Amino acid sequence: MNTNLPSLKVKDIGEQGLLKIIQSFCPADIIGDDAAVLTTTPQKSLVVTTDMLIDGVHFSDVTTSPEDAGWRAAAANLSDLAAMGAFPLGITVGLGLPGDLSVAWIEKLYQGITECLQKYNVSIVGGDIVRSPITTLSITAFGEVKPDLIIRRSTAQIGDTIIVTGIHGASRAGLELLLNPEIAQNLKTTEKTALIAAHQRPIPRLDVLPIIEEILLPISPSSHLLISGMDSSDGLADAVLQICRASGVGAILEQSKISVPSAFNHWLTPEQSLNYALYGGEDFELVLCLPPKTASALVEKLGTGAAIIGTITPGSEVNLKHENAKIPNQVLTLSQGFQHFS
Amino acid sequence: MNTNLPSLKVKDIGEQGLLKIIQSFCPADIIGDDAAVLTTTPQKSLVVTTDMLIDGVHFSDVTTSPEDAGWRAAAANLSDLAAMGAFPLGITVGLGLPGDLSVAWIEKLYQGITECLQKYNVSIVGGDIVRSPITTLSITAFGEVKPDLIIRRSTAQIGDTIIVTGIHGASRAGLELLLNPEIAQNLKTTEKTALIAAHQRPIPRLDVLPIIEEILLPISPSSHLLISGMDSSDGLADAVLQICRASGVGAILEQSKISVPSAFNHWLTPEQSLNYALYGGEDFELVLCLPPKTASALVEKLGTGAAIIGTITPGSEVNLKHENAKIPNQVLTLSQGFQHFS
Numbered sequence: 001m002n003t004n005l006p007s008l009k010v011k012d013i014g015e016q017g018l019l020k021i022i023q024s025f026c027p028a029d030i031i032g033d034d035a036a037v038l039t040t041t042p043q044k045s046l047v048v049t050t051d052m053l054i055d056g057v058h059f060s061d062v063t064t065s066p067e068d069a070g071w072r073a074a075a076a077n078l079s080d081l082a083a084m085g086a087f088p089l090g091i092t093v094g095l096g097l098p099g100d101l102s103v104a105w106i107e108k109l110y111q112g113i114t115e116c117l118q119k120y121n122v123s124i125v126g127g128d129i130v131r132s133p134i135t136t137l138s139i140t141a142f143g144e145v146k147p148d149l150i151i152r153r154s155t156a157q158i159g160d161t162i163i164v165t166g167i168h169g170a171s172r173a174g175l176e177l178l179l180n181p182e183i184a185q186n187l188k189t190t191e192k193t194a195l196i197a198a199h200q201r202p203i204p205r206l207d208v209l210p211i212i213e214e215i216l217l218p219i220s221p222s223s224h225l226l227i228s229g230m231d232s233s234d235g236l237a238d239a240v241l242q243i244c245r246a247s248g249v250g251a252i253l254e255q256s257k258i259s260v261p262s263a264f265n266h267w268l269t270p271e272q273s274l275n276y277a278l279y280g281g282e283d284f285e286l287v288l289c290l291p292p293k294t295a296s297a298l299v300e301k302l303g304t305g306a307a308i309i310g311t312i313t314p315g316s317e318v319n320l321k322h323e324n325a326k327i328p329n330q331v332l333t334l335s336q337g338f339q340h341f342s
Numbered sequence: 343m344n345t346n347l348p349s350l351k352v353k354d355i356g357e358q359g360l361l362k363i364i365q366s367f368c369p370a371d372i373i374g375d376d377a378a379v380l381t382t383t384p385q386k387s388l389v390v391t392t393d394m395l396i397d398g399v400h401f402s403d404v405t406t407s408p409e410d411a412g413w414r415a416a417a418a419n420l421s422d423l424a425a426m427g428a429f430p431l432g433i434t435v436g437l438g439l440p441g442d443l444s445v446a447w448i449e450k451l452y453q454g455i456t457e458c459l460q461k462y463n464v465s466i467v468g469g470d471i472v473r474s475p476i477t478t479l480s481i482t483a484f485g486e487v488k489p490d491l492i493i494r495r496s497t498a499q500i501g502d503t504i505i506v507t508g509i510h511g512a513s514r515a516g517l518e519l520l521l522n523p524e525i526a527q528n529l530k531t532t533e534k535t536a537l538i539a540a541h542q543r544p545i546p547r548l549d550v551l552p553i554i555e556e557i558l559l560p561i562s563p564s565s566h567l568l569i570s571g572m573d574s575s576d577g578l579a580d581a582v583l584q585i586c587r588a589s590g591v592g593a594i595l596e597q598s599k600i601s602v603p604s605a606f607n608h609w610l611t612p613e614q615s616l617n618y619a620l621y622g623g624e625d626f627e628l629v630l631c632l633p634p635k636t637a638s639a640l641v642e643k644l645g646t647g648a649a650i651i652g653t654i655t656p657g658s659e660v661n662l663k664h665e666n667a668k669i670p671n672q673v674l675t676l677s678q679g680f681q682h683f684s
Contacts, residue, residue: 033496035426045380046431047377048467049378052437052478057472084379092391128392128394130396133398142388
């Protein structure tokens with residue numbers, strides 16, 4: 001069967017034909033049973049996360065190639081594991097496909113998924129393919145974490161320092177450049193390329209986990225409460241607000257510490273810049289709350305982009321403090337972010 | 343918020359409203375992080391399986407209430423775990439929902455899912471809700487199994503006895519009664535009810551696992567190859583064919599040993615009866631291949647419905663042998679079963 005024919009459709013090759021193609025993206029020994037078998041590490045907890053992505057809602061051929069849709073879906077799930085402090089064990093991929101979808105599209109989707117997974121030595125360990133009127137992708141990712149190093153939203157403590165592992169707003173800016181290629185004439189090509197890559201090929205911050213382990217374990221080998229946090233996939237403001245709500249605390253963020261891509265300076269107004277950073281979403285950085293000394297040590301070790309952006313406070317408000325003390329604090333709310341069913 | 347209003351739609355209550363409803367079906371402590379954390383048992387392997395179900399393809403309001411759709415989806419995933427010999431740890435539920443779907447439908451779906459799970463002490467440990475033009479359900483189930491007791495399709499040995507854990511054809515007959523309530527006038531109400539229940543509320547055979555363990559462990563505490571098999575969710579013929587293909591063997595089945603519901607005797611012709619049993623599907627029994635003595639001991643212990651139906655042979659053909667030696671063997675093929683994309 002020549003799957004390189006661009007016109008070949010799902011309905012032309014059937015379920016068995018599709019399975020053969022998909023199996024070429026999976027390790028040989030996991031195929032053929034009702035379920036996949038994985039080996040876990042004793043003394044570690046299992047972490048599980050799941051995401052559904054719908055054609056026209058979460059991805060679209062206008063801004064996203066099938067390769068990029070696959071990469072982004074895999075990256076989002078690995079980022080959810082990183083947000084819990086967990087190293088990935090594997091993912092399952094469920095696919096709902098219209099009969100007239102091209103087989104080439106599916107191959108490119110899997111290529112994008114596996115390109116992202118390979119960077120972290122992760123495999124597709126199972127899945128399901130079914131007929132559906134709308135292309136639907138459902139990914140479940142499994143990881144494991146030492147119980148002492150689980151990162152939770154609900155354990156932020158008053159006095160904790162809030163840090164980010166990188167800059168924010170790049171993904172949103174990249175999307176804008178894809179939707180309106182004629183804007184931002186005064187950006188260099190390299191700047192445009194970097195922003196678009198931030199949107200199309202976001203990087204889950206699994207690299208942060210060994211650094212956290214290196215810094216935290218010597219300080220307190222048995223504490224459960226040293227680290228709180230989540231990823232910024234729904235925006236930096238959303239992450240801080242979710243952590244505060246779950247922990248029953250407030251926060252103060254310093255606007256001047258929230259770093260954005262340098263390209264923003266000669267393109268966007270300060271207000272647009274801040275808006276992209278706070279509400280743009282899909283940057284997949286980690287937002288972490290730790291005791292001040294540990295936070296400083298972690299930021300130093302993480303290097304470029306990582307920064308202390310604020311402090312956990314009593315109360316429940318998240319305030320954004322302007323550099324100019326005369327400008328009043330802005331109170332951040334969840335409703336400024338995305339509403340998926342609106 | 344009064345969710346009892348029958349007219350209340352998904353778009354009326356938004357993502358946060360939906361989350362509140364769904365959280366009432368989940369354990370309190372697993373909500374609110376990017377991923378769920380589960381504790382596994384040392385020395386056991388992790389087993390993962392995933393299923394996607396699409397409105398109009400896998401369930402339909404014509405034959406399936408939302409409660410039953412939920413039950414069946416949960417049961418199918420638990421059956422996939424049972425088919426690997428694994429005891430369930432939890433499931434995740436991904437939902438794609440049109441904005442004009444009624445909230446009551448979703449509550450009933452979750453009610454069905456949790457009714458099935460509760461029988462086995464299993465919880466929904468995570469999920470995702472997204473907007474989609476078509477109602478889509480994606481379930482991933484996790485379980486664990488002692489490595490020596492993993493049931494695989496690929497390990498059937500020539501000379502093994504093939505057993506089933508129960509009767510076949512009931513689910514297919516129940517579907518027929520739902521689609522054509524006027525047929526089978528000579529069936530008793532209790533018979534009809536039992537067949538319809540077999541279709542609407544199938545039972546995953548997790549109860550078989552402790553019995554397998556009880557019989558197998560004393561015989562060979564360290565063998566990996568004592569048991570092979572899968573579930574009969576795609577039909578009894580499909581199960582035997584898949585096992586044979588994966589193991590590189592053939593099989594001979596004795597037609598007279600394949601037991602069907604007793605109601606079939608005064609309703610269906612012998613041909614229809616056999617057809618329902620072999621190709622009907624969704625009975626969720628286990629089809630297992632073991633050495634003859636162990637197989638006999640297991641069938642005896644399992645009781646009603648369990649039976650020895652054949653033997654694993656050299657070659658690759660699966661032959662169905664008639665009681666009357668003059669009638670030639672029938673060769674079973676996969677193409678007689680369902681083709682999902684045809």
